[in-house]
Amino acid sequence: MINKNEEKSIKEALDRICSHKLFVNSSTNINLLKYLVEKAIAQEEINEITIGSELYGIDYSENKNNSTVRSYLYKLRNKLADYYKEAGTNESLLFNISKGQCNLNFLSPTEYYKSQGEKSESLSIPIKYLKISAGVLLLSMLSFLLVKTIVDKPNFIWEAYFDTNSENLLIVSDQFVVGEKFPDGKERAVLYSEVKNNSDFINYSQKHPEKSLHLTDYTVMSKMAPYTVNVLSNWFATNKSRFHLKLESKLNYDDARTHNTLFVGQYKTMNLSQSLFLKDSKVFSTFGDGFKYHNGDTEKVYNTRFGGIQKVEYAMVSYYPLGDGKNALYFVSNNDIGVMATVRNFTDKKWLNEFSSQLPKEAKYFNALFEVSGLQRTDISCKLVELEVLK
Incomplete structure (x- = not known):
């Protein structure tokens, strides 16, 4: 049983850790540490599912192998080790999370360093x-x-994402699927452009009472999803960083507020991201199957067009600040190839340096429109056609 004096010492140690430079800008690590300390003081046994359900609202019925908690515990364990290496000499009580465990223990310095297998020798x-x-x-x-x-x-575009203390989130666009019972008595999966979330489904059902509709328990993604996730995973691993993954249909505002975000996908399937994409632009807007550029007396429309065996489409790469030191990087096109081509180029150091050389020296954030074309979708070119420097 932990007495009041011990509890006071624990909370003082917790406050010192949370205010240290290694933790102060990482709300994810702070929230998890406070949760684990609270459970340890109450002497409650917890596991991965307990933490995921109570702290992050994870529904394990959707994915029993969800690794979110394991990833957060791994990062917190490393962060605590870094803290004690830097400031541990001043601590008389140390927090320890053993490898493969979820419960936090309170140890003396001797017990802690012994558990880490560390020895102190003089020479x-x-x-x-x-x-x-x-x-x-x-x-x-x-x-x-x-x-x-x-x-x-790293190139300035990726600098925030590859920082040691960065919290990154990759958002992949997906499409709601509606189940509909037809006059022949058969039920089929249907995609409605008007239905992007539960609220849309309710509104659409009320407008069309003649239809027999119900929500399915799955969404669909296009082929750009596995391609871009694979490319970005390799890119982040090469730069010794990582990201969490979330579908657009599951996104909430706290995700965008607490992470550096990346978005890959189509504008037409956006839900919450619609309010963030191009929010700071003075010249760009979405239009039809592409984008509109309006600057003073100049107005141009960039829509997908076909010509013989060649198709030309447009993709927007938008890089802008979210606030609280977080950034957003969007790869958006209403067609797969536009998203895939821009992600491929922005993860190529040589191409990225050539693109950066086209920006004014003072440029930090931008909206860049690219024309993507190729014969039968091979030998794809990706040409910058319009650029807006935000600051």
Whole structure:
């Protein structure tokens, strides 16, 4: 049983951790840590499903193998280890989450470092050799870091997403599926452009009482979904970062507020993202099967068009701030190839550097419209046709 003095010490230690620079900008880590500490003080046994259901509202009936909690625990465990390496000498009570476990324990420094398999050893070195070695090592490290920084520094578009403390979310567009019973007595899956969420379904059902409709328990995605998820997964892994995945139909405002977001998909299937996409644009809007550019007396319409065996379509890449230091990067086209082509290019270092060279030096955020074309969808080209610099 934890007494009041022990509980006070625990909460003081928790406050110090949450206000430290490693945690202060990561609401996900803070919320999970506070939850685990609260359960540990109450001496409640918890598991992955308990945490997912109570803290994140995850419905495990949809996906029993949902790995969200495991991912969050892994990141929190590493973050605590980093904190104790940096500030652990001042702590008399340490928080520990053993690998493969969900419950948090309160340990003394001796118990904690023993559980980590760490040993403290001392070594005597003559001071003159220590100075020489330190000088050589410092110069070597500085040279290495300088070269590595120049070579490995991510393009400004991806910088926020590849930061060590970043919380990233990939949103994939999907389409609601409605079940409808037809006069022949058979039920079929139907896609209605007017129905993008539960609220749309209710409104549509009320407008069409003559139809026998019900919601299905699944949505559909086009072929761009697996392609772009695979490309972006490899891109993030190469840059030692990661993202969480969510369908547009399950998106809420807290997701956008607490993450750097990426969106891949069609405008016509957007739900909540409609209110965010192109929200800061002064010249672009969606129009028909493409986009409209209106700047002063100049107005241009960019719609999908066909010509012989070649199809030309348009894709918008929008990069803008969300607030609280979070950014959004949208890859949007009403056709798969437009999304796939822009994602492919923006994950290619050489192409990305060439694109960045076309931007004004002061540019940080932008809306860029691309014309995507190719003979029978092979040898695809992706050409910048309009650009709006936001700031």
